[in-house]
Amino acid sequence: MSFYISLSGLKAAQTDLSTISNNVANVSSTGFKKSRTEFGDIFAAAPMQTTNQVAGQGVRVQGVSQQFTQGTLEGTAKTLDLAIAGEGYFTVKGEDGTISYTRNGAFSVDEDRFAVDTTGSRIQVFAVDPNTGVPTTPVNGATTANLIDLQIPTTLNNDPAGAQLTSVGVSKEGLVSAVYADGSTVRLGQVAMASFNSQEGLRQEGDAHWTATVASGAPTLGTANAGLFGSVNSGMLERSNVDITDELVALIAAQRNFQANSKAIEAANTLTTTVVNMRT
Known part of the structure; x- marks a missing residue:
């Protein structure tokens, strides 16, 4: 039985090592969120068995x-x-119409002047009055069907003869404005x-x-900047939340855990070999 207990420890340590390695690999990935492996012990006993005389049966990865x-x-x-300071996610729509959150x-802007992220998905905004910036559809209870793609025309009102775009601004509330x-x-629009x-x-x-x-x-x-949602900071990006020092310490601990379980299997193998060889 000790072989299988230590084997479960090896598998759990391997999962932990993989999780930590993924965190370290993405330390420079914009907007990345680190992961943590959660473990639970395995215990089983017969209904009439005294539980204080039964050892555990190993460990499993809960998630x-x-x-x-x-x-x-x-x-x-x-x-x-754009970076979010606080809670919330940007809403984006892929080329196939799939809605995701990031x-x-x-x-940046594509060839059609739509604002897109690094995957080519278009950021979604609430339509607003071009003069006042007030949303033209109710925000409370809105669904993704009420959102539109953000487009930044190079000329006023998309008129070829109109004034040229000079600058773009984004407020803390996510209101996008263009100056001509x-x-x-x-x-x-409003993000x-x-x-x-x-x-x-x-x-x-x-x-x-x-x-x-x-x-x-x-x-x-x-x-943004209301209720559940944090503020939008223009001219900034959110870095990965991975602390490389913490991850390297966790990596050492996971490695030692793996080695300890390997030693336990080695010890069990030595004892089993001794018992098998007793007759000789």
Whole structure:
């Protein structure tokens, strides 16, 4: 039995090593959230058996959970680099229409002047009045069907003869404004933020993107710097929340755990060999 107990420890330590290695590998990935391996002991006894005379039967991996703590904000001086200080996610739509959520705010414009992230997904915003910036649709109770793609025209009102774009600004509330050469300012949309009842229930999709699941619940949409949602910081990006020092210490501990279980198997093998060879 000791072989199988130590084998379960080896498998658990291997999973822990893989999780820590993934954290270390993504220490420079924008918007990445580190993971932690969670373990549980295995114990079984017959109904009439005295439990204080029964040893455990090993360990099992209960799950690998993500840690959605705030990452460090780093200045980039690029207007469309957005970082969230606090709770919430940017809402983006892929080329196939799939809605996902991200903390990676490295946005740029494509050939059609739509604001897209590093995967080519378009950031979703609430439509607003171009003069006042007030959303034209109710924010409370909104769904992803109420959102639109953010487009930043190079000329006023997309008129080829119109004034040229001179600058773009994004407020703490996520209101995107464009200033044109004739001095006019046009509000283009307000960044749609999403929150979830259970962040741990989100499904990882890679590239610091997540999709909603039954476990996470449906997204609650809103605007930045209000209620559940943090503020949007233009000209900044959120770094990975991985602390390399903590991870290297955890890596050493997981390695020692693996070695200890290997030694336990080696000791059990020595004892078994001694018993088998007693007749000779």
